[in-house]
Amino acid sequence: MASSNKHKSISYAKWGYFFIIPFFVVYAAFQLYPMFSTIRDSFYSKMTVGLIEYPEKFVGLDNYTNLFKEGDIFTYFGNTFIIWIIGFIPQIFVSLLLAAWFTDIRLKLKAQGFFKVVIYLPNIIMAAAVSMLFFAIFSDIGPINDIYKSISGSEEPYQFFGHITSTRLIIAIINFIMWFGNTTILLMAAIMGVDPALYEAAEIDGASPSQTFWQITIPSIRPILIFVLVTSLIGGVQMYDIPQIITNGTGSPVRSSMTVVMYLNNQISVGKNYGKAGTISVVLFLVAAILSLAVAAINSKDQIAENRAKKLKKKKMKGAYRI
Amino acid sequence: MTKLKRVLCGTMCLAMAGSMFTACGDDNSSSTAADVAPVEQKKEGSDESKNTIKIYVWNQEFQGLFRRYYPDYDAEKSGYDTAKNEKTGTGDDYLKDGKKVVWVVNENTNNNYQDKLDTALKAQSESDDKIDIFLIEADYALKYVNSGYTTPLKDIGVTDDDTKDMYDYTKQVATASDGTLRAVSWQATPGLFAYRRDIASEVLGTDDPEKVQAELSDWDKFDAVAEKMNAKGYKMLSGFDDSYRVFSNNVSKPWVENDTIQVDDQLMKWVDQTKNYTDKGYNNKTTLWADAWSADQGPSGKVFGFFYSTWGINFTLAGNSLEKSEKDGGKQEVGNGLYGKYAVCEGPAAFFWGGTWLCAAAGTDNADTVADIMKKMTCDKDIAKKLTLDTLDYTNNKTAMQEIADDASYGSAFLGGQNHIKLFAAAAPNIKMDKTTAYDQGLNEAFQNAFHDYFNGTADKDAAMDNFYKAALEKYPNLKKAD
């Protein structure tokens, strides 16, 4: 067995364990252990109100039945998804467009360095600060309302944070502005990693820019596109600080901007209802697990296709770098 | 690199071992609400702790007053500039007897201050680094006062005689269920209605505080004036929350009884009045502390008046009224914006707003110093009077305040020469604090927030009430909704 002529032979297996051990040890100590206590909490009635700790009691699945009977969690999952998708669709669209432009040799955009630096900038200030700035910009006496008043001729400001759609839209816009630069950089890195020979071949064949984009770029960067989707989805599920600051933790108006993590946070830091917090965490975890397993499934299917493509690519590459 | 790895592995093992340990030592300690006897200390404070006054605060307000007015504060050693009333040094604060003063500042977002304080108080008995003083606010005072984490003040030597000059409500709110006083405040915060003299003259034909008060002495009259203001193009109030405290301080039943939330009729009156004002355009739809709310208090505002308490009038309103702000080189003087154009009257009902109390932590190992700080900062007539004259803050000392109220020469330039202390001194004894509960802060906030949606028209009354209960039960999962 050990004398297998495969290069990745079994004798190296222990190194695999060595290399991944630090990650798993740290994860177990700092994340997994605390998480188990959270899961345990979900089967108990456990709360602290003010300085009074209520005695802990095992309640089986009661927390779960109550949570679903109450049904609010579905609303908050809905809110989270709506706000995420309003931001994500323009984000992926604009990022792809920019990444394609930046890497298009024929387009030769000038001042690229400047634009790249600029679009990433919003991502480097803390979400709390960006939210605060947008709150100021859209406030009753903010610059947007000045424009609104001069256009509509109305004396009264439009209360952006008093309406459901505008509040959600502003949160989505902040998400978009903060993340589209990041996505653009990732996609650009991916596009630049695509074998130039493929583009050369396309050019020789007389493909139009959009043909090249859809038939060469997109399929080649699929792994990174999936990465972007996954991370954005994770960010979306975990959406917390922007709506928290914009609405001051209330999810106003009428709790329509309350995200799941805000809801969870309300149980932990506002109410100290550890039992319910544990239950929401477990539900959140299960939803996350299902989502990522789904993505993993797509990904592995993708990899099979990709491996085939790689073999083809290698042959071509040898030709391309001959000079 | 390998060395680093070894260190990391070591840390990991430690962490794992530690977590095992915590898993075994699951503490089932729980206390009940009724037990207010000070928690027994299992461990004594270290020598360092005995020489350190550890104070928990959420902002720098008391810190500033302490440095400026506590007689035993060692300004020189602490690097405090007594001419500028500003700390310029970067070192610690010291008392004249050499004890160190350590401030633990935890900002108050998302309940952060109380969370940290609670954790620390629960650990106090086992800790050798004792907390000596912590500060609390009226809206949640009972949570701490009615617990074993505060010491009865008479036990450390702050007697009834020391506190005899304090306003009753400030003691009412700080009295535990066993009848002992657990906290003292240096300020009293009666509220008044501050109105624009120019608008009063135009609409009501007078700017005299007594005549204006006669027009506003109950809510029906107040509403009638609001209508008149509207007819002349003015707003009666700025926003939704302005009149809230005037109603909520005059409820007939407490927020919570037998773990059941009860919504008082006074609060529903606030809801109906504010909805009415909003729909008819009597207010500007702002919320408390929003920029638009502050702007309404300045020269460009069209709002007749604001419900404010002591500190709000002298600091917030006066600052907001200026055309050219102090930080831009403007001065607080007549002619700068609305300075001198405001006046105050009692308004439709007595209320108070704000205030900070000092508690002596159970287990303090500096009881004498703590008692002295309390006596000097909250009970001393001369310091109280000086503090009021210097800072315009209204202090919790009836005699001192009466002296200023009786001083015919005393007047506030901001209020066009009116002696507002006189009105405060008359209003303060009328404040009632017998309906407070430990839940007031959270429930008041949740109630105001939920009904903003009703005022804005995004929710009907029932939906708003529903959302209030949702938020309330989130904050206090032990409570029940009234049937």
Added chain:
Amino acid sequence: MSTSTTDHVGEHSNKTALLVRRIVAYTVLCILTFLCLYPFLVMIINATRSHPDIQKGFKVTIGGAFGSNFKNVFNNTDIPLINGLRNSLIVSGCCTILSTYFSALTAYGIHVYEFRLKKFAFAFILVIMMVPAQVSALGFYRMMYDLELTNNLIPLIIPSIAAPSTFFFMKQYMESSLPLEIVEASRIDGCNEFRTFNTIVMPIMKPAMAVQGIFTFVANWNNYFIPSLLIDKKEMKTLPIMVAQLRNADFVKFDMGQVYMMIFIAIIPVIVVYLALSKFIIRGIALGSVKG
């Protein structure tokens, strides 16, 4: 297939098409640039204005309070700015190094070797990537409290060794840019596995590490949630906690001018790091693709 005339026409229409595309591209870029810079503009302008001025509403004119705002922030003894900068730098710097190095190491372990738990390990990391910090935050806090590690930077640094999303990026990158032949060649040369990783694989991973390095640095620099749970000693506070503290100052001290100034100061180092690394990334990517 094509004559010279059609070629000419094609070139001509190609040129106009290119021009149109350029115009569209520049317009879109300018709009986006404005959108991205606008919040910064608001922030910088507000950092030059005094608190009462800010409260009166936004104006595009620069105020005269920049100096006094700066002085106020700097001289605020309760918010030791220098300590804050130092703590944030230590935490973000260490996290960046640990997280990128160990993520690459883990990704390499899973990418290159065949072992029994490989599939499980990969799936496990994918699943935990989705778990929000809040799920374990409470237990984490209790644990650190019991270990007496509050008011200490260590619990903010060590956990970054296990960064699932950085790992995921590294893994993806290795799949596209790390040919196993290189590893094999190095084995033939007699390098041990650990050395192969450090001397052969790491240089190839540089661009990915730079990209993830920035993300990690920024995320930790801006992190408020966990630090605010663990730290209340003023000397140990990080910048986001200080910003929150300024925002929650009492009514006498409350000063939006200072808040904006503080944010301004807080983002400068990140901008510097970003600008310094951004060139490296672009160059790194180019290098990486030639090598492949």
